[in-house]
Amino acid sequence: MSEPSRLELLHFTRRVVMQQATAALRQIDGWIAEEERRETERRRREEDRPPHPEWLVQHGLNPKNIDAVHTGDCWTVEGSDRCRPVSRDQAVEAIRHQVPACTFCRPDTVLGLLE
CATH class of the missing domain: 1.20.5 (Single alpha-helices involved in coiled-coils or other helix-helix interfaces)
Incomplete structure (x- = not known):
């Protein structure tokens, strides 16, 4: 070969x-x-x-207590099971009743409630 x-x-x-x-x-x-x-x-x-809701309220450990109001796209409550969507009127009413606005997303500013 x-x-x-x-x-x-x-x-x-x-x-x-x-x-x-x-x-x-x-x-x-x-x-x-x-x-x-x-x-x-x-x-x-x-x-x-589904689209983000415009406004959210964050409940405390006791679901009857509202801890804060947030815009719907607030990163601090992303995926939280303690938030529920609310209407614009409900968000305004909550802030007017002394529920704190989130210091990061500032829903009170977005809603025009600050002077």
């Missing part, structure tokens, strides 16, 4: 590299498809999420 020529070795090397490159591209294409699927799901969840 004779040794392969340099040209045959180069052709063999090219075939091996093409096979490896094809396999690597298939793997990368799979990763891209998976990431596109995740991104589509994330966008769909974001679109399906």
